[in-house]
Amino acid sequence: MNSRSYLQIRRIIGVFTTRSFTTMSTRPFALERQFAVSAVRRACALTSSVFNKLVKNETLTKGDKSPVTVGDYAAQGLISIMLKNSFPADPIVGEEDAGELRADEGKVLRERIIDLANEALVAPRVEGDKAEWGIGPGQTKTTDELLDAIDRGNYDGGRTGRMWTIDPIDGTKGFLRGEQYAVCLSLLVDAQVQLGIIGCPNLPLDLSNPDGERGCIFVAVRGQGCQQIPLSGASETTLSMPTFTPSSLTFLESVEAMHSSHSTSDIISSIIGITRPPIRMDSQAKYGCLARGDGGLYLRMPTNAGYREKIWDHAPGCLLVEEAGGIVTDSRGLPLDFGVGRTLGENYGVVAAGKEVHAVVLDAVQQATGVKAKA
Ligand SMILES: Nc1ncnc2c1ncn2[C@@H]1O[C@H](COP(=O)(O)O)[C@@H](OP(=O)(O)O)[C@H]1O
Ligand SMILES: [Mg+2]
Ligand SMILES: [Mg+2]
Ligand SMILES: [Mg+2]
Secondary structure, eight states: OOHHHHHHHHHHHHHHHHHHHHHHHSOTTHHHHHHHHHHHHHHHHHHHHHHHHOOGGGEEEOTTSOEEEHHHHHHHHHHHHHHHHHOTTOOEEESOOSHHHHSGGGHHHHHHHHHHHHHHHHSOOOTTOOGGGTOSTTOOOOHHHHHHHHHTTBOOOOSSSEEEEEEEEEOHHHHHHTSOOEEEEEEEETTEEEEEEEEEEEEESSTTOTTSOEEEEEEEETTSOEEEEETTOOOOEEEOOOOOOGGGOOEEEOSOTTTSOHHHHHHHHHHHTOOSOOEEOOSTHHHHHHHTTSSSEEEEOOSSTTOOOBGGGTHHHHHHHHHTTEEEEOTTSOOOOTTSSSBOSSOOOEEEEETTTHHHHHHHHHHHHOOOOOO
16 A cells, blocks of 8 residues: 555545544534524523613514514514524524615614614624634624514524524513513424524523522423523523322413313313413413423413414424423314425414323313314
């Protein structure tokens, strides 16, 4: 063997050794998880600061009559800009679009949103942040760049490939009341949620101690469990749903009766024999609470036949619960399908519960709603 071919073989062996070592030492989606924690933490700081300074005319009412604030737009813009720097080929299914902001009447709001997003982009990097994600001193954007970033969330979704979902403020009504809301991000690959993360700035770390520290991040990567991280720090606790018996369940549901039928949940809970009052809470914070054992059941029962649930409202939370040992289905008992498009398709509600009680709950849901089980 001449010295040139020897060197070539060494180089090939070297590449293989380095590749397999990297694969072995890096957990799947490790970079995406680090990115997501960083992006959600930054967006939570933005939304908290907005709440403290929010004034009346900084909220719009969208075509479907739901509210959207400068915080929703600025947080979606921030996360989208970070995604463009970090994973430029990945499309985004985001809740908001910049249509109203581009019109002349949107000028004042537009200026406020660009200020908020730039303030968040240039905030100093903390441990875990990477400069190449487009954050840190000097990383400001123009108004057009920000509006385009918000509109990058217009992807139609679908069954194949990678895509991110962003719900920059989930539970906007809770946010406006100063109650619970969540910054929500997920990564789907071929319609399966691989990474789910929600940041809940107002949620107590321990629900039984409402005056204690507030601010939680819940994060899960498929196959790697579900963790809670205080918004103020880096220590992680792995969550696992405790075992409930049907009659010892407390159930979680929306504050808004228009989003989930309280009366149907009442019927279901009396069939199961639940005696405790429900915990009513806005946003996907409910999924995080369920994952850590604050109640053993989350019910979301349709209120009007025409409403389609949005994938950004469920993708992250669904993975949190599954990774903490729970089961999430619709009222037919089928898994939520994130490959239909921007919505989950026809609305059969959501039944999320610990694995010991899910079958009993599903049976009660079907008795109450008349929906038939489907294999
Ligand atoms: N009729 C309806 N049925 C179910 N969900 C609805 C609804 N109208 C609005 N929503 C969704 O409910 C979400 C809030 O959920 P919750 O009630 O659990 O807090 C809203 O998210 P946004 O606040 O991000 O718009 C919105 O997408
Ligand atoms: Mg909304
Ligand atoms: Mg939402
Ligand atoms: Mg929202």
